[in-house]
Amino acid sequence: xxxxxxxxxxxxxxxxxxxxxxxxxxxxxxxxxxxxxxxxxxxxxxxxxxxxxxxxxxxxxxxxxxxxxxxxxxxxxxxxxxxxxxxxxxxxxxxxxxxxxxxxxxxxxxxxxxxxxxxxxxxxxxxxxxxxxxxxxxxxxxxxxxxxxxxxxxxxxxxxxxxxxxxxxxxxxxxxxxxxxxxxxxxxxxxxxxxxxxxxxxxxxxxxxxxxxxxxxxxxxxxxxxxxxxxxxxxxxxxxxxxxxxxxxxxxxxxxxxxxxxxxxxxxxxxxxxxxxxxxxxxxxxxxxxxxxxxxxxxxxxxxxxxxxxxxxxxxxxxxxxxxxxxxxxxxxxxxxxxxxxxxxxxxxxxxxxxxxxxx
Amino acid sequence: xxxxxxxxxxxxxxxxxxxxxxxxxxxxxxxxxxxxxxxxxxxxxxxxxxxxxxxxxxxxxxxxxxxxxxxxxxxxxxxxxxxxxxxxxxxxxxxxxxxxxxxxxxxxxxxxxxxxxxxxxxxxxxxxxxxxxxxxxxxxxxxxxxxxxxxxxxxxxxxxxxxxxxxxxxxxxxxxxxxxxxxxxxxxxxxxxxxxxxxxxxxxxxxxxxxxxxxxxxxxxxxxxxxxxxxxxxxxxxxxxxxxxxxxxxxxxxxxxxxxxxxxxxxxxxxxxxxxxxxxxxxxxxxxxxxxxxxxxxxxxxxxxxxxxxxxxxxxxxxxxxxxxxxxxxxxxxxxxxxx
Ligand SMILES: Nc1ncnc2c1ncn2[C@@H]1O[C@H](COP(=O)(O)OP(=O)(O)OP(=O)(O)O)[C@@H](O)[C@H]1O
Ligand SMILES: Nc1ncnc2c1ncn2[C@@H]1O[C@H](COP(=O)(O)OP(=O)(O)O)[C@@H](O)[C@H]1O
Ligand code: SF4
Ligand code: SF4
Ligand SMILES: [Mg+2]
Ligand SMILES: [Mg+2]
Numbered sequence: 001x002x003x004x005x006x007x008x009x010x011x012x013x014x015x016x017x018x019x020x021x022x023x024x025x026x027x028x029x030x031x032x033x034x035x036x037x038x039x040x041x042x043x044x045x046x047x048x049x050x051x052x053x054x055x056x057x058x059x060x061x062x063x064x065x066x067x068x069x070x071x072x073x074x075x076x077x078x079x080x081x082x083x084x085x086x087x088x089x090x091x092x093x094x095x096x097x098x099x100x101x102x103x104x105x106x107x108x109x110x111x112x113x114x115x116x117x118x119x120x121x122x123x124x125x126x127x128x129x130x131x132x133x134x135x136x137x138x139x140x141x142x143x144x145x146x147x148x149x150x151x152x153x154x155x156x157x158x159x160x161x162x163x164x165x166x167x168x169x170x171x172x173x174x175x176x177x178x179x180x181x182x183x184x185x186x187x188x189x190x191x192x193x194x195x196x197x198x199x200x201x202x203x204x205x206x207x208x209x210x211x212x213x214x215x216x217x218x219x220x221x222x223x224x225x226x227x228x229x230x231x232x233x234x235x236x237x238x239x240x241x242x243x244x245x246x247x248x249x250x251x252x253x254x255x256x257x258x259x260x261x262x263x264x265x266x267x268x269x270x271x272x273x274x275x276x277x278x279x280x281x282x283x284x285x286x287x288x289x290x291x292x293x294x295x296x297x298x299x300x301x302x303x304x305x306x307x308x309x310x311x312x313x314x315x316x317x318x319x320x321x322x323x324x325x326x327x328x329x330x331x332x333x334x335x336x337x338x339x340x341x342x343x344x345x346x347x348x349x350x351x352x353x354x355x356x357x358x359x360x
Numbered sequence: 361x362x363x364x365x366x367x368x369x370x371x372x373x374x375x376x377x378x379x380x381x382x383x384x385x386x387x388x389x390x391x392x393x394x395x396x397x398x399x400x401x402x403x404x405x406x407x408x409x410x411x412x413x414x415x416x417x418x419x420x421x422x423x424x425x426x427x428x429x430x431x432x433x434x435x436x437x438x439x440x441x442x443x444x445x446x447x448x449x450x451x452x453x454x455x456x457x458x459x460x461x462x463x464x465x466x467x468x469x470x471x472x473x474x475x476x477x478x479x480x481x482x483x484x485x486x487x488x489x490x491x492x493x494x495x496x497x498x499x500x501x502x503x504x505x506x507x508x509x510x511x512x513x514x515x516x517x518x519x520x521x522x523x524x525x526x527x528x529x530x531x532x533x534x535x536x537x538x539x540x541x542x543x544x545x546x547x548x549x550x551x552x553x554x555x556x557x558x559x560x561x562x563x564x565x566x567x568x569x570x571x572x573x574x575x576x577x578x579x580x581x582x583x584x585x586x587x588x589x590x591x592x593x594x595x596x597x598x599x600x601x602x603x604x605x606x607x608x609x610x611x612x613x614x615x616x617x618x619x620x621x622x623x624x625x626x627x628x629x630x631x632x633x634x635x636x637x638x639x640x641x642x643x644x645x646x647x648x649x650x651x652x653x654x655x656x657x658x659x660x661x662x663x664x665x666x667x668x669x670x671x672x673x674x675x676x677x678x679x680x681x682x683x684x685x686x687x688x689x690x691x692x693x694x695x696x697x698x699x700x
Contacts, residue, residue, distance in 0.1 A: 061546035166635040196401040197573060201617040201631035208628075223546065230619035230629070253621070267551035269576030270622050271615060273599050276580045283555050284548045286502075287516045303548075 015085075016185060016217050017050040017073065022082035024068050028292060040292045042068040044241035046082075047318065050185070055211065055218040057232030057249070059225055059264070061288055065241040066221045067111075070187045073219070074106055075099065086185070104134055107178040111190035113170035117162040123148075123173055124158040130180045147176040151206060168199035172206065179210060187219045192227060204231060225268055229253055237261045240299040241291055243318060247333040257321055257333070257340035259304050262347045282347045298337070305348040306339050314338070361433050362389040363567045364413070364452075364535050369427035371405075371412045374420075378640040382408040384591040385426070388584075392534065393561065395568040397582030397599070399575060399614075401636050405591040406571045407457065410537045413569075414454050415444050431535070450480040453528035455521070457540040463512040463520060470496075470508025473527045480531045495526040499556055518549035525553070529560055536561075537569045542577070554580060575618065579603060587611045590637055590647040593666055597673030607675035609654045612688060630695060646678070654679060654687035 023046075025039040043065040050056045058066055071077040073084055075091055084091040086102055094102060107130075110116035117126055127144045136143075145155035151172040162170055171191060178186050188207065192200040204227065210216060222228050228235055229249060236246040237260065245258040256262040266282040284303045289295055298316050301307040318336040341347050371383035383405045390396050398406050411417045413429055415436055429436040431452060436444065448454075456462045464472060473495065474488040483491065489508075496504035499522040512520055521541060528536060538557070542550035558581065561568055570581055578585055578599065585602045587595040587610065595608035606612040616630040634651045637643055643650050645660040652659065658678060666676045679687065 061548065168635060196636075197575075198401060198614060198617050198632035199635065201619075201629035202633075204619065204629055205631055224619075225547075226619045226621045229621060264547060265621070267547040268621055269554075269574065269580040271575035271579050271603065271618060271620065272622060273579040273603050275622060276576075281551060281555070283551045285552075287518055287549065288546070 014051050015049040016052040016087060017048075017219075018083075018085040019046055019048040019069075019073060020083040020085070022046040022048075022069065022072055022084065023080045024065070024072055024077065025080045038292055040290075041241050041294060042291055043072065043079075044291075044294070046238075046241075046243055048236060048243060048246075050217060050219055051234075052184075053215065053217055054233040055220050055231055057228035057235040058219060058221045058238060059223060059228050059235060060238030061223060063288060063291065064238045065291070066238060067189055069238075070108065070189050070219065070221060074103075074108055074187065076108075100134070104130075104181045105184040107181070107183040107186045109171070109174050109178045109186060109188045109191045111193050113167050113174060113194060114162075116174055117170055119162055122159050122161060123153075123165075126162070126173060127176045127180055130177060134181060136181070143180070144176075147180055150179070150210070151176040152202075166199070167195050168202055171195060171203050175203070175206060175210070179214065179216075182214065183216070185217045185219070187221070189221045190223070191220075193222060193224065200227065207231065225253075225264060237264070240289065240294050242299065242336070243334075244300065244337070245333075245335050246318075247321075251333055255343060257335040257342075258300075258337050259306050259339075259341060259347050260300050262341050263305070266347070300337075306341075308339070311338060362430070363392050363394075363432065364569075365389040365428075365430040366409075366413070367428045367430070369409070369412060369429060370425050371408050371417060372423045372425060373417075374423065375640075380639045381591050381642075382639060383412060386586075386588070386591075386593050388586055388593070388596065390535070390567045390569065392567050393565040394584070395561070395570055395582045397578035397585045398569065398571045398588060399573060399578055399585065400588030401573065403636055403639070404588040405639075406588055407539050409588075410454060410539045410569065410571055413535075413537060414448055414452065415439070415441075416448075416454075446480070449476055449528075449533070450531050451533055452535040452537065453531070453533040454537040455524050455528050455539065455541045457543060462524060465512055468509050468511055469515065469523045470510075473508070473523070473530055476527050477530050491530065492526075495530045496523070498529070498560070499523070499526045500552065501526070518545055518552065521545060521549075521553055522556070525556065525560075529564075529566075532564050533566065535567045535569070537571070539571045540573070541570075543572070543574070550577075557581070575603075575615065587614075590642060591639055592647065592676065594648070594676045595674065596666065597670075601670065601673050607669050607673060607681075607684065608648075608677050609652050609679070609684070609687070610648050611675075613651075613653060628695060630691070646676075653691050654684070 022043055024043040025041050027036040028038040028040060030037045046069055060066055072079045091102055124144050127147055128140045131140050131143060145158060148155050148157055153172055192203050195203060211218060220228060220231055232249050234248050235252045236243050239260050245261045256265055263282045263284045270276055282305060286303050289302055295302050297313050298311040301311040316336045316338050318334045321333040321335045367387050369383055369386045373380040373382060386409055388396060400406055424437050470492050473492040477488045477491050492508055493504045496508060501507050501519060501522055515523060542553050560566060572578060582599045584598050586593045589610050595602060595606060595611045602611060606615060613632045617632055619629060632651050637647060645662055646664055649655050649659040662678050664676045664678045666674045668674045
């Protein structure tokens with residue numbers, strides 16, 4: 001399938017990035033001999049595509065594998081299995097030299113603005129670091145001062161140290177470092193989670209402005225579904241190392257099909273007292289199981305209000321869900337559930353008794 | 361008489377750099393069964409307010425130059441440490457932001473809860489154990505008999521927070537102070553904990569002080585709200601008017617800066633510029649003036665105090681109702697914000 005006008009830079013069907021069956025199984029070592037006694041299945045078979053110019057939101061509870069997925073995409077971590085295609089090339093097969101070139105195009109902004117900047121380096125040196133690594137010619141100081149202005153800091157900040165800045169300002173420094181090489185893709189791993197709400201908005205707006213100005217593609221990781229709704233074009237929901245639902249923003253928030261997505265949305269308090277009083281929450285029981293010992297079949301079955309015997313023995317594939325006709329072609333809606341929530345239905349109840357009415 | 365009444369509380373810390381006015385004139389009152397939500401940015405004085413009520417601020421640096429904290433009419437600022445120990449846990453309990461700091465890693469969870477019960481109630485060891493299992497079951501921990509024998513590190517974050525609540529509630533306190541009890545938790549676990557708190561409040565008529573930076577949590581739980589900025593209460597009132605008609609530019613800005621689940625998501629966020637002031641070197645005039653989108657020249661000279669602007673609804677701002685309305689509309693128009 002080809003989408004009109006999308007085949008640029010040798011990437012097929014307009015996707016800048018494609019992950020196929022990505023897995024990261026960390027070995028669990030025990031005993032004096034450090035024998036491998038099991039595996040943490042942090043990411044367990046993820047298929048994901050990111051289109052050029054879009055923001056793909058990636059949400060899920062802590063420990064579900066978001067950061068691990070990000071690190072594999074950037075090859076900061078070698079996957080156990082799978083493929084990462086960037087502009088149509090398999091990144092995992094590249095040698096050091098070619099990898100260095102690809103690195104210029106893929107950058108990351110980390111969650112913790114306090115831990116992610118070297119406290120002994122000046123802001124100028126921190127931002128200039130990628131320019132040095134990649135042997136970029138030209139006046140580095142001028143470029144860094146330019147970058148400081150781009151992210152809303154002052155060029156005079158060049159010689160200061162990270163501790164002299166507030167959390168929001170430090171995150172701006174992290175953003176300046178990420179955009180220094182004019183990358184194509186930036187993975188933002190919870191870039192605003194550690195910031196106060198008033199400051200969050202500053203950083204979110206900055207990221208949106210930079211995207212427009214420099215034609216950036218984002219993978220925006222967060223556990224806050226409100227922020228993700230605000231910034232994303234499409235959203236993927238992760239649970240226990242797998243993507244359980246992916247759709248364009250509007251569809252995902254208005255018509256979540258996976259019981260987990262629906263419960264997540266229902267759990268979030270809305271800053272509107274009247275709406276809160278009118279809400280009927282679906283409160284999930286129990287905790288997220290450990291990725292070292294995930295449940296059989298559908299890994300959500302231990303908490304799912306719709307789970308049946310069938311779900312314990314069979315693993316639902318991430319399948320295409322039929323899109324309503326008439327609407328704009330906003331892409332696919334994929335769901336991995338045998339008994340998805342249908343329009344107007346409450347999450348708890350499933351009308352169908354057949355395990356295969358998911359369509360597709 | 362209110363269950364808990366705080367009048368003009370000032371909590372200051374003497375440090376090398378100067379006096380940190382962490383809490384600088386805060387008042388509120390709370391009846392049985394009521395929930396007060398305290399919101400504000402990091403460092404605005406929420407936790408220090410809570411710790412002042414519990415009398416848990418470390419003693420050399422802390423000073424209470426003014427104010428009173430009345431629990432059932434008794435001023436806790438003038439109460440002996442011995443009497444305070446009886447009140448803590450028994451009448452007034454606190455749930456902390458980070459459950460690991462308040463659970464002891466070397467004792468089993470059950471042990472710690474039984475201990476807490478035995479400090480406050482004249483019961484046998486055996487009775488305390490039974491009560492422990494019962495409160496753990498109350499807070500929704502499965503297999504409470506077995507879990508009671510486990511150590512805190514064997515619990516997940518959500519379970520630790522439940523254990524904290526179990527400990528806090530084991531003596532059926534009259535007042536429960538919850539300092540960001542769910543901030544470190546995932547939303548599905550947060551929903552469990554908040555539901556639990558609501559249930560327990562209905563059952564026992566507990567008065568709750570809910571400290572959070574999440575305005576959604578306040579909208580869900582609180583009967584009334586106190587917005588803190590730089591150690592002061594800058595807006596106070598019943599929950600609905602504070603949300604639907606905020607009278608202080610800071611509260612209005614906070615609500616405008618939030619990305620929301622219930623709106624389309626295409627509206628540009630309105631950030632609050634800059635960051636909160638240092639509590640040692642406060643700005644001249646209104647503390648919010650360097651960041652306020654409605655600031656006027658006079659704001660640099662006048663330090664507005666909290667004043668009742670509508671019945672039961674107070675704000676600290678020099679703008680008149682008309683000026684405020686005009687300013688809100690002006691900023692919205694500049695941003696092209698559409699209601700909805
Ligand atoms: N023992 C102390 N000595 C000196 N300053 C203190 C002390 N305890 C707290 N402070 C200061 O008092 C102010 C208020 O702190 P507090 O912990 O109440 O903030 P908060 O509103 O709870 O913030 P957060 O949302 O980050 O929990 C801060 O500036 C803090 O640094
Ligand atoms: N280096 C590692 N060794 C073993 N387990 C790990 C390692 N890194 C992450 N994990 C585990 O993998 C799971 C996913 O982690 P992570 O990707 O950081 O989650 P998220 O970013 O979604 O919160 C967690 O259970 C975590 O404890
Ligand atoms: S497959 Fe079954 S257990 Fe899994 S989400 Fe769907 S209904 Fe729930
Ligand atoms: S007094 Fe002035 S600066 Fe302070 S909140 Fe009101 S308008 Fe803003
Ligand atoms: Mg992470
Ligand atoms: Mg605090």
